[in-house]
Every structure is written in C-alpha cells, then in structure tokens.
Amino acid sequence: MxxxxxxxxxxxxxxxxxxxxxxxxxxxxxxxxxxxxxxxxxxxxxxxxxxxxxxxxxxxxxxxxxxxxxxxxxxxxxxxxxxxxxxxxxxxxxxxxxxxxxxxxxxxxxxxxxxxxxxxxxxxxxxxxxxxxxxxxxxxxxxxxxxxxxxxxxxxxxxxxxxxxxxxxxxxxxxxxxxxxxSGVLIPPPDIEKVLAANNLMSLNGIVSNVPVPSFYSNGTNATVEQALEANKTRGFTFFCPNDAAIKDAESALTGLTNNQTALVTLLANHYVNGTASYSPELTSSTSELVSAAGQSFSFISNSSGTYVASSNGASAKIVKTDALVENGVIHIVDHVLVNLNRDDAKASSAYSSATAAAAKSATQTGPISPTSTSSSGGKPGGGKGSGNSALAVSVASAGGAMLVGAVGWILFMGVVVG
Structure with missing residues (x-):
C-alpha cells in the first residue's frame, strides 16, 4: 500500500x-x-x-x-x-x-x-x-x-x-x-470470544464458544453463548469478568450452589450490566446507579493499590485490567467472584428501561469519556454520573436472557472448564 x-x-x-x-x-x-x-x-x-x-x-x-x-x-x-x-x-x-x-x-x-x-x-x-x-x-x-x-x-x-x-x-x-x-494501524475491537482469548480468559472463552443456549432463537433453535452475546439485541454491555484464578478460587465456596440454578443465574447476573458500555474513567466513587442485571447496585473505590468494584452486599474485587473493548461492549477483568445472591427484578427492569431511553438520545462526544463527559446535544453519553442514564442494567426476565445466564453460570461453577 x-x-x-x-x-x-x-x-x-x-x-x-x-x-x-x-x-x-x-x-x-x-x-x-x-x-x-x-x-x-x-x-x-x-x-x-x-x-x-x-x-x-x-x-x-x-x-x-x-x-x-x-x-x-x-x-x-x-x-x-x-x-x-x-x-x-x-x-x-x-x-x-x-x-x-x-x-x-x-x-x-x-x-x-x-x-x-x-x-x-x-x-x-x-x-x-x-x-x-x-x-x-x-x-x-x-x-x-x-x-x-x-x-x-x-x-x-x-x-x-x-x-x-x-x-x-x-x-x-x-x-x-x-x-x-x-506506529501501527489501529484495529477495531472484535467479538467477545476473541477478546476473552486475547486476555487469557480460557474458562470463559470455552463457555461462550461451545456451551449451547437451548431455544435461544424465536424459531426454537439453539445458539452458543457467543452467538447469544453477539445477537442484535445485545447492544452495549459491561461485564466484570472474573479471571481463571478467581473462578478456581471460588469453587469450594460455591459447591453448594451447583444444584441451585436460580442462585447461579443470580450470581452471574450480578457481574453483568447490559444496555450501556461503561468505561474505566466512569467507574469512580461518584458513579451512581450502576445496576446489575439482577438489580444490585455497583460501587467503586480507588486507592494506592488500585480500583475496586463492590456489589451491594459488600462482595468486592479488584479490577486488574480495564477496558478490554468488544465490538458491542466492554470487559473489566476482576480477581474475585462477586458472590451476591440477592436480586431485585423490579429495580433491574427499571434500570434497563432508563438506560435504553438514555442510549436512544442522539449525542456526539466532544472530549474524553468521563463521569462529566459533554456532548453536542442535550444528552450526555457515556453513562457516568450526570449522563442522563439513571440506571445501567438489563432485565434478565426474558427467556433468552435467563437461559443464557443460566447456561453460563451452570457450566462455570460445575468446574467443567476450570483447569
């Protein structure tokens, strides 16, 4: 060239x-x-x-x-x-x-x-x-x-x-x-399977590329978890992704949950936000109303040792790598499983509705993304405090979403893909 x-x-x-x-x-x-x-x-x-x-x-x-x-x-x-x-x-x-x-x-x-x-x-x-x-x-x-x-x-x-x-x-x-x-040509972010592989998240990579999600499509056919996450309806997500060591460390503590699929669905849903991709500059102590798919609030704190994410029940993890960009979202890698089995479906539904409405507003970013990012329209993109996104989450009430999360959670903590 x-x-x-x-x-x-x-x-x-x-x-x-x-x-x-x-x-x-x-x-x-x-x-x-x-x-x-x-x-x-x-x-x-x-x-x-x-x-x-x-x-x-x-x-x-x-x-x-x-x-x-x-x-x-x-x-x-x-x-x-x-x-x-x-x-x-x-x-x-x-x-x-x-x-x-x-x-x-x-x-x-x-x-x-x-x-x-x-x-x-x-x-x-x-x-x-x-x-x-x-x-x-x-x-x-x-x-x-x-x-x-x-x-x-x-x-x-x-x-x-x-x-x-x-x-x-x-x-x-x-x-x-x-x-x-x-010094090089920048390559746009790929799909989630490639991002997991690039970040040595072999357990989750095996899940998204091989685990079936029964009757995911409207015609009743199956999809892989990867296909479900890449579906058109999955537009914008934030996933606090436990690394392989975190999953392995959680095996003994979560053994009692292997026969409780409802609890596993809730557990994984409390790592995952859909409807908005929230990047690291937005994850601060002032971030408000960032809500998981199970309706639990996230909070963040930074100190000399790093940035930590905490679920509303106090379960916390250090974010060991931020901003692993995906074509339809973002992954932040954490060093512990956030063990929170609480859920609030009404809050999750409200949060997702608010995020969807905010995302529909047309806006052009005019500077670095931050909790106070500005844009050329009345809405403020990015999902941080003051962005117009009163909540950032997805309801997992739909059959497809519930099956996706259930399949991931079930395989994850049965230890099938943990080395």
Missing part, C-alpha cells in the same frame, strides 16, 4: 471544492511533510466510498476539532493491513477508527500535545467508526479507542487492545486538527 508522494491535484477527491478545502486546512501538506504517503493513498481509496467521503467531509469541517491518529508508512505494510489495500469500503472503516471528534490537545504542554492519562488511568474517546458490521453499542454510538502512558515523564503514549503494541510517535497541530503519527 506504500506509494510515492501524491500531489494534491491528483488525490482523487470527490470534487474540486473538497480538494480546495483540504488544501485550506493544511491537512495534505501536513501529511506530505510528515512523509505519510501511505496514509494519503488510503484516503484516496476510501474516498471512492460514501463512508470515506463522509469522513473527509467531517475533517473538512473547520468549526469542529478532531484528532487524527495517522499510521506511518511502515504500518501499512503489515500483512493484515496490506490485505485490504484494494478494498475501499474496509479502508474507510479502518480510517474512521483513527478519527476522534473533539479537542484532545493538552494545552498545559503546548498546543500540539495529545491529552493522555497515566497508567493505570486510561483516556477513552469516541471515534468516527459507526459501521454496524464492526460496532453495535447502545444507541448506535460510535466505537471507542483507549490509550495511556506508563508515567508522567517522556514515556510514549500507547493504545490498549492492540497487538503488536501501537504507540504515538509525534504530534502536530494543523488548524483545528491534531495529527498524531502512530
């Missing part, structure tokens, strides 16, 4: 006016000066599609700030990337995941420095990727991208969920754009 320097006059934009607008922003000049010729070629191919033209039009909007994560030439030589060199639609989708609307300039460090949290904190931002074949978040919200740095000195910013690691190499401001050159 690498090419020679492409003059602006032959970029192949959809109109002369667009080419002039690109010139006026200095975008192409900046790409050329940085030697990002492969990215210029990618933009040319993407512009052959409606999605690519819309993306270019978004960047040409001089009244809006954007950050462009610009892969260097070497990044486009990666096998998985070069394989789509002749597929304009896929190129447009990938490039959309590299554009972040809003102001992400760290003014304190200069007008061309990218805002970044310091690990274990993470910066999470909405991208321009909305294609439903790649992202199915609540309210048709765009997919997010997450990044951080290891310390406050000159350590490089790196992106979560990318293998091999992708880092920010340099940044420059061009008008209302912040162009950040990066």
């Amino acid at each position: 690498r090419s020679l320097l492409i003059p602006l006059a032959i970029l192949g934009l959809s109109s002369h006016a667009q080419a002039q607008a690109l010139n006026s922003t200095g975008l192409m000049s900046a790409l050329q000066a940085a030697g990002l010729t492969a990215l210029a070629t990618a933009l040319q191919r993407a512009n052959e599609t409606k999605a690519g033209q819309d993306l270019i039009g978004e960047l040409l909007n001089g009244s809006s700030n954007h950050t462009v994560f610009a892969p260097n030439n070497a990044a486009f030589d990666a096998p998985g990337v070069s394989a789509i060199a002749n597929n304009p639609a896929e190129i447009a989708n990938i490039l959309s995941y590299h554009v972040v609307p809003g102001n992400f300039v760290n003014i304190a460090d200069g007008n061309s420095t990218l805002i970044s949290a310091t690990f274990p904190s993470v910066t999470v931002a909405r991208t321009s990727l909305t294609n439903s074949t790649l992202v199915n978040l609540e309210g048709n919200k765009p997919q997010v991208v997450a990044w951080t740095r290891n310390d406050t000195s000159n350590s490089k910013v790196y992106f979560l969920n990318q293998s091999p690691e992708v880092t920010v190499l340099s940044t420059t401001a061009v008008g209302n754009l912040l162009i950040a050159t990066i």
Whole structure:
C-alpha cells in the first residue's frame, strides 16, 4: 500500500471544492511533510466510498476539532493491513477508527500535545467508526479507542487492545486538527470470544464458544453463548469478568450452589450490566446507579493499590485490567467472584428501561469519556454520573436472557472448564 508522494491535484477527491478545502486546512501538506504517503493513498481509496467521503467531509469541517491518529508508512505494510489495500469500503472503516471528534490537545504542554492519562488511568474517546458490521453499542454510538502512558515523564503514549503494541510517535497541530503519527494501524475491537482469548480468559472463552443456549432463537433453535452475546439485541454491555484464578478460587465456596440454578443465574447476573458500555474513567466513587442485571447496585473505590468494584452486599474485587473493548461492549477483568445472591427484578427492569431511553438520545462526544463527559446535544453519553442514564442494567426476565445466564453460570461453577 506504500506509494510515492501524491500531489494534491491528483488525490482523487470527490470534487474540486473538497480538494480546495483540504488544501485550506493544511491537512495534505501536513501529511506530505510528515512523509505519510501511505496514509494519503488510503484516503484516496476510501474516498471512492460514501463512508470515506463522509469522513473527509467531517475533517473538512473547520468549526469542529478532531484528532487524527495517522499510521506511518511502515504500518501499512503489515500483512493484515496490506490485505485490504484494494478494498475501499474496509479502508474507510479502518480510517474512521483513527478519527476522534473533539479537542484532545493538552494545552498545559503546548498546543500540539495529545491529552493522555497515566497508567493505570486510561483516556477513552469516541471515534468516527459507526459501521454496524464492526460496532453495535447502545444507541448506535460510535466505537471507542483507549490509550495511556506508563508515567508522567517522556514515556510514549500507547493504545490498549492492540497487538503488536501501537504507540504515538509525534504530534502536530494543523488548524483545528491534531495529527498524531502512530506506529501501527489501529484495529477495531472484535467479538467477545476473541477478546476473552486475547486476555487469557480460557474458562470463559470455552463457555461462550461451545456451551449451547437451548431455544435461544424465536424459531426454537439453539445458539452458543457467543452467538447469544453477539445477537442484535445485545447492544452495549459491561461485564466484570472474573479471571481463571478467581473462578478456581471460588469453587469450594460455591459447591453448594451447583444444584441451585436460580442462585447461579443470580450470581452471574450480578457481574453483568447490559444496555450501556461503561468505561474505566466512569467507574469512580461518584458513579451512581450502576445496576446489575439482577438489580444490585455497583460501587467503586480507588486507592494506592488500585480500583475496586463492590456489589451491594459488600462482595468486592479488584479490577486488574480495564477496558478490554468488544465490538458491542466492554470487559473489566476482576480477581474475585462477586458472590451476591440477592436480586431485585423490579429495580433491574427499571434500570434497563432508563438506560435504553438514555442510549436512544442522539449525542456526539466532544472530549474524553468521563463521569462529566459533554456532548453536542442535550444528552450526555457515556453513562457516568450526570449522563442522563439513571440506571445501567438489563432485565434478565426474558427467556433468552435467563437461559443464557443460566447456561453460563451452570457450566462455570460445575468446574467443567476450570483447569
């Protein structure tokens, strides 16, 4: 996909006016000066599609700030990337995941420095990727991208969920754009099975890819748990996922529950929220009314040893890894099973209704996701305190949902997939 320097006059934009607008922003000049010729070629191919033209039009909007994560030439030589060199639609989708609307300039460090949290904190931002074949978040919200740095000195910013690691190499401001050159092409989040495998969650991975959910579909046929979680009705979820060690440690304590499927359904439902994907910047002590599928409230506390999630009965776990992004949700990995067998179906139903109503509001993220994130409309996306999401949960009253949770819980604690 690498090419020679492409003059602006032959970029192949959809109109002369667009080419002039690109010139006026200095975008192409900046790409050329940085030697990002492969990215210029990618933009040319993407512009052959409606999605690519819309993306270019978004960047040409001089009244809006954007950050462009610009892969260097070497990044486009990666096998998985070069394989789509002749597929304009896929190129447009990938490039959309590299554009972040809003102001992400760290003014304190200069007008061309990218805002970044310091690990274990993470910066999470909405991208321009909305294609439903790649992202199915609540309210048709765009997919997010997450990044951080290891310390406050000159350590490089790196992106979560990318293998091999992708880092920010340099940044420059061009008008209302912040162009950040990066070392690789960012790949959008995959389905839950791939995310579990990538995070060495072998027990749960075995469950979602092999365990059947009887009569899940309306015609009475079975689905795997993976297929159920990927169904169109599962749009936006937050799962506090016990790692393999946590599941193994819980075996003896939960032996008495193996013959009580109702209790197992409740137990797993108290790890899982549906209807909203809640990212780590939103999980703070001020987070209110984050409700599990079984109607139990979550609370969060951070101290020098890390961030902890607690269920309403006091069961708690440390979040050992945050923001494992999924195409239709997010996973936070925890080190203990949250043993809470209480449930409140009325609260769960109310919470899910509130989350669904809030997600339906159209909003455009204009900065990093946080408990006080703002947007261009009256609603505030993200699901943190003040977001308009008075509750974040899903009712498991439906037969499909109950069977899904029941199947997962039953296999989980019978020890079938625990090494």
